[in-house]
Amino acid sequence: MGETTAGAQARPAHGRTVRQAPVGVPVLERPPRLSEGSRVRLVAPCSPVPPGQLEAAASVLSGWGLRVSLGAHVRDRHPALPYLAGHDADRAADLQEAWCDPDVDAVLCARGGDGAHRTLDLLDFGAMREAGPKVLVGFSDITALHEAFAVELGVATVHGPVVGTKYFVGDAVAQHELHTTLFAPETRTVLTSPGAHALVPGRVEGVTFGGNLSLLNDGLATPHSRPSAAGGILVLEDINEDVARLDRMLTHLIRSGWMHGVSGIVLGTWTDCPPDLGTIAELMRDRLGPLGIPVLWGLEFGHCAAQITVPLGVPAQLDAEDGVVRLIEPALA
Numbered sequence: 300m301g302e303t304t305a306g307a308q309a310r311p312a313h314g315r316t317v318r319q320a321p322v323g324v325p326v327l328e329r330p331p332r333l334s335e336g337s338r339v340r341l342v343a344p345c346s347p348v349p350p351g352q353l354e355a356a357a358s359v360l361s362g363w364g365l366r367v368s369l370g371a372h373v374r375d376r377h378p379a380l381p382y383l384a385g386h387d388a389d390r391a392a393d394l395q396e397a398w399c400d401p402d403v404d405a406v407l408c409a410r411g412g413d414g415a416h417r418t419l420d421l422l423d424f425g426a427m428r429e430a431g432p433k434v435l436v437g438f439s440d441i442t443a444l445h446e447a448f449a450v451e452l453g454v455a456t457v458h459g460p461v462v463g464t465k466y467f468v469g470d471a472v473a474q475h476e477l478h479t480t481l482f483a484p485e486t487r488t489v490l491t492s493p494g495a496h497a498l499v500p501g502r503v504e505g506v507t508f509g510g511n512l513s514l515l516n517d518g519l520a521t522p523h524s525r526p527s528a529a530g531g532i533l534v535l536e537d538i539n540e541d542v543a544r545l546d547r548m549l550t551h552l553i554r555s556g557w558m559h560g561v562s563g564i565v566l567g568t569w570t571d572c573p574p575d576l577g578t579i580a581e582l583m584r585d586r587l588g589p590l591g592i593p594v595l596w597g598l599e600f601g602h603c604a605a606q607i608t609v610p611l612g613v614p615a616q617l618d619a620e621d622g623v624v625r626l627i628e629p630a631l632a
Contacts, residue, residue, distance in 0.1 A: 324505065324506045324508050324525065324527075324528065324529065324530045324531030325453075325506065325530075325612075326506050326612065326613065326614050326628075327449055327453055327454055327455040327506075327611075327612030327613070328432050328453055328454050328455065329432070329454075329455045329612075329613065329628065329629070329630065329631050329632040330405075330432040330433045330434045330454060330455065330631055330632065331404070331432075331433075331434075331631060331632055332481060332482060332483075332484055332631040332632065333365065333404060333405055333434065333481045333482055333631075334364075334482065335363075335364030335365075336364060336365075336366065337364075337365055337366070337404040337405065338365070338366045338367075338368065338402055338403050338404050338405075339360060339365050339366070339367055339368070339403065339404060339405040339406070339407050340367075340368050340369070340370060340397035340400070340403045340405075340406055340407070341353065341356065341357065341367065341368070341369050341370060341373055341407050341408075341409050341462065341463065342370040342373055342390075342393045342394050342397050342406060342407075342408060342409065343370065343372070343373045343374075343375070343384035343385070343390065343393070343408070343409045343410055343463070344384070344390045344391070344393070344394050344408060344414065344415050344418050344441070344444065345383075345384060345390075345408070345410055345411050345412045345413055345414045345415050345439075345440040345441070346382055346383060346384055346410050346411065346412025346413050346414060346440070347374075347375070347376045347381070347382075347383070347384045347410065347412075348373065348374065348384065348409045348410045348463040348464075349410075349463065349464060352409075352463040352464055352465075352468050353369070353373065353374070353409060353463045355468040355469075356407075356409065356462040356463050356467055356468055357369070359462075359467070359468070359474060360407070360462070363478055363482075368403070370393030370394075370396070370397060371389075371392075371393055371396075372384070372385045372386075372389040372390060372392070372393050373393065373409060375389060375390075382412065382413050382414070383413065383414045383417075384410065384412075384414070387414070387417045387418055387421060388421055390414065390417075390418050391418035391421035391422055392421075394406065394418060394422065394444075395422050395423060395426070395427060398427050398430055398433065398435075399426055399427060399429075399430040401430070403433065404433055404434065405433055405434035405435075405436065405481070406433065406434065406435050406436070407436045407437070407462050408435075408436060408437030408441050408444075408461050408462070409461060409462055409463030409464075410461050410463050410464055411437065411438060411439030411440040411441055411461050411464075412439070412440050413440055414440065415440045415441060415442075415443035415444050415514075416443045416514075416517065416518065416521075419443065419444075419447050419522070419523050420522065422447075424447075424451040424452065424523075427451070427452055428451070428452055428453075432452070432454040432455075433454075434456075434457060434481065434631065435448055435454075435456040435457065436456075436457045436459045436460075436462070436477065436481075437457075437458075437459070437460075437461050438458050438459060438460065438461060438466075438510060438511070438600075438601060438606075439461065439510075439511050439514075439538075439601075439602065440511070440514060441461065441510070442509070442510030442511040442514035442515060442518075443514050443517075443518060444456075445458065445508075445510055445611050446508075446510075446514075446515070446518055446523065446524050446525060447523035447524070449508065449525065449611070449612055450523055450524065450525050451523055454612070455610060455611060455612030455613055455630065455631075456610075456611050456612060457477075457480060457481075457608060457609075457610055457611070457630060457631075458509075458510055458534065458600065458608065458609040458610070458611050459473075459476065459477045459480065459606075459608040459609070460473045460474075460476075460477055460606060460608075465604075466602070466604075466606060470604055470605060470606075472604070472605035472606075473604070473605055473606050473608075476605075476606065476607055476608040477608050479608075480608045480610065480630050480631070481631070484610070484629035484630040484631045485629045487608070487626075487629070487630070488625060488626040488629055489623060489624075489625055489626075490598060490607055490609060490623065490624040490625075490626070491598070491621075491622055491623040491624070492597055492598050492599040492607065492622070494597040494599075495595060495596065495597040495598050495599075495622035495623070496595070496596055496597060496619075496622050497593065497594065497595060497596070497619035497620050497622070498566070498580065498583055498584050498587070498588070498594040498595070498596045498619070499584070499587065499588050499591075499592065499593055499594040499619060500593065500619050500620045501563070501592065501593035501619055501620070502593060502616060502617065502618045502619070502620065503532070503562045503563040503592065503593050503616070503617050504532075504562070504614065504615070504616045504617075504627070505530055505531050505532040505561075505562035505563060505614070505615065505617070506530060506531050506532065506612060506613065506614055506615070507531070507532050507534060507609065507610060507611050507612065507613055507614075507615050507624070507626075508525070508528075508531045508532070508533060508534070508611050508612060509531070509533045509534040509535055509611070510534065510535075510536070510611070511535075511536060511537055511601070512535045512536065512537040512540070512545065512548055512549070513537055513540065513548065515535075515552070516548040516551055516552060519551070519552065519555060519557060520555070526557075527556075527557060527559065527560065528552075528557055528558050528559075528560065528561040529559060529560030529561065530560060530561075530562055531561055531562060532562055532563045532564070532565060532615055532617050532624070533558075533561050533563070533564045533565070534564075534565045534566075534567060534598075534600065534609055534611075535564065535565070535566055535567065536566070536567030536568050536569065536600060536601030536602065537569060537572060537601070537602075538568075538569070538570045538571055538572065538601070538602040539570070539571050539572065540569075540572050541572065541573045541574070542572065542573065542574060542578050542579055542582050545569075545572065545579065545582060546582055546586065549582075549583075549586045549587070550586065553586065553590075558590065561590065561592060562592060562617075563592050563593040563594070563595070563617040563619070564587055564590075564592065564593070564594045564595070565594075565595045565598050565617060565624055566583055566594065566595060566596045566597070566598070567598050567599065567600040567601040567603075568599060568600065568601040568602055568603040568606075570601070570602040570603055580596055583596065593617055593618075593619035594619060595617060595619040595622060595624070597622070598622075598624065608630075609624075610626060610629075610630030610631075613626055613627070613628050613629070613630060614626075614627040614628055615627055
């Protein structure tokens with residue numbers, strides 16, 4: 300897959316043409332799956348966790364047979380900047396300690412919000428590389444960590460619920476999605492939603508990556524961010540961004556050259572993005588259609604109830620016409 304050039308054609312067994320991805324976004328090392336007795340650490344690298352949600356999340360995870368521990372600063376709140384879960388150095392230290400602890404099998408982020416970018420320059424990626432791969436789960440602001448862990452550690456990660464919020468606590472579907480991905484990933488290789496359909500038809504193979512549009516845009520040309528989307532199946536979602544701002548961010552990514560060579564795009568939920576979803580869809584068609592690649596609209600991941608868990612860094616086939624992403628390899632080994 301990775302050795303063909305952009306636009307090369309292959310004839311799969313089912314007889315339909317699949318355009319192969321160019322070299323670019325690499326396939327990443329998959330961490331080991333979890334099992335009963337696996338140990339997970341909850342950390343807050345971004346904004347503060349809503350009161351009571353941490354205990355509720357730990358209860359659900361313990362019910363799965365996991366052994367749950369908490370980062371030392373997971374309950375913190377910055378004294379002067381209340382949108383941050385404590386000082387940058389403390390949030391980074393909790394994340395690095397969890398990753399480097401040989402007794403931790405997975406790191407689950409309790410909240411998104413703001414602040415993940417501020418921790419990146421405080422992480423010792425050399426020490427984290429030596430610790431080996433393990434599972435990282437989160438979304439929204441955690442996109443900054445997904446990108447940095449892909450670039451610096453070469454490890455596949457999981458775009459899934461931040462467990463100390465409504466996106467996990469009390470959401471049986473989101474819990475099931477995450478549980479299946481963590482414990483039996485080979486059974487969760489077909490990602491689709493009832494309303495998923497093609498904005499631009501076509502089939503393509505590539506490596507999944509991406510997450511929150513705002514975070515990808517903010518990380519452009521900064522350390523620990525990938526220089527190009529070439530060869531990737533880019534997944535995008537956002538919340539509380541009006542159509543004009545979404546337009547500016549997409550246009551920025553396109554004009555910078557970062558989007559050159561991207562194989563396909565999967566669009567998730569656009570919660571509370573005014574004026575309405577129809578206008579947002581028209582914007583996506585207008586900006587992304589000229590790229591000449593498959594674009595899927597309406598996969599229910601991101602800021603929504605019952606969100607789909609999406610593995611990042613694994614090879615997949617995007618079939619926009621059928622409204623589905625098929626993982627060629629499961630999320631975890």
